[in-house]
Amino acid sequence: MTHDHPADFEEIARRFSHLWQALNEGSPGTRQILVDRVRDALDRGEARVRDADCxxxxxxxxxxxxxxxxxxxxxxxxxxxxxxxxxxxxxxxxxxxxxxxxxxxxxxxxxxxxxxxxxxxxxxxxxxxxxxxxxxxxxxWLGSRLAELLHERPLSLGEVTSVMTSVLSGLEAIHAAGFVHCDLSPLNLLAGDDLSSLKIADFGIALERGCRHDEFDLAFAGQPDFASPEQMAGQPLDERSDLYATGCLLSLLLSRCDEESDGSEALKALANHLSQQDPQARPENARAALHLLGGSAKRPVGA
Structure with a gap:
């Protein structure tokens, strides 16, 4: 076993200084030869100093x-x-x-x-x-998926609302661009330590509004627990398909929430509204759902 000492680093620094001087002061041909040799040495040595799995x-x-x-x-x-x-x-x-x-x-x-x-x-x-x-x-890189965070601790009602605000805000931009995400779930929602910074990821099966997955040779694409009935049936999809998934997500979040109040009952009602089997019974788009979320967060159910 070898041990590093200050003298070792001083010798490395001295040699590097000489090499750097040679690179700067040598003729163009000499510089290129030195650069090639340094690069070759680094490439050959790298495998010995890094993890073999990398x-x-x-x-x-x-x-x-x-x-x-x-x-x-x-x-x-x-x-x-x-x-x-x-x-x-x-x-x-x-x-x-x-x-x-x-x-x-x-x-x-x-x-x-x-x-x-x-x-x-x-x-x-x-x-x-x-x-x-x-x-x-x-x-x-954002650190964690919502799916992992949900296993770590219960959520407060404020955190549930914050997550849903982030999701619907992102969906609003996706829908405004003419796309349907088609794969909204905790696996594709990323966040750091602050849930208010949550972001939608993975557009691998996203569609233009009005398209179907079989147009891309996919018999079915999505996650059954969050896919809308029309997505499961392979039908053309629009924004309301993502809202179904959002309703399923809200129900899941509320099941991990440690608070019971009028506010939680209002959010449960919103989750039911978003996840209606009939697309016509859901809000028209993410902007409308975001407006409903604001109301659910502010007033008791039935008010």
């Missing part, structure tokens, strides 16, 4: 932690090697590298995500092409 993509991002391991895609927490910033990177599994449907969906997800900018929508930052041709989506 991967580097696009020579810029180190995949540090597997966050989600799906049937066709994986999501990692990644760190930018130069900036030190954290990101989420989504990519197809290697054995799906030649799947044309998945590739089309991921590139389409990137286009939708990069077109939307809102405080309650997770930012899609870039698209990478991996060495084997697979696309990889680079997104902002």
């Amino acid at each position: 991967q580097i993509v696009a020579n810029s991002f180190m995949l540090e932690t597997l966050i989600h391991d799906g049937a066709a895609t994986r999501v990692y927490r990644a760190r930018h090697r130069d900036l030190g910033t954290f990101h989420a990177i989504k990519m197809p599994l290697p054995d799906h590298a030649d799947d044309p449907v998945l590739r089309k969906l991921m590139l389409r997800e990137a286009e939708i995500g990069m077109a939307l900018r809102h405080p309650h929508i997770a930012v899609t930052q870039s698209v990478l092409r991996l060495a084997d041709g697979r696309p990889a989506l680079v997104m902002e």
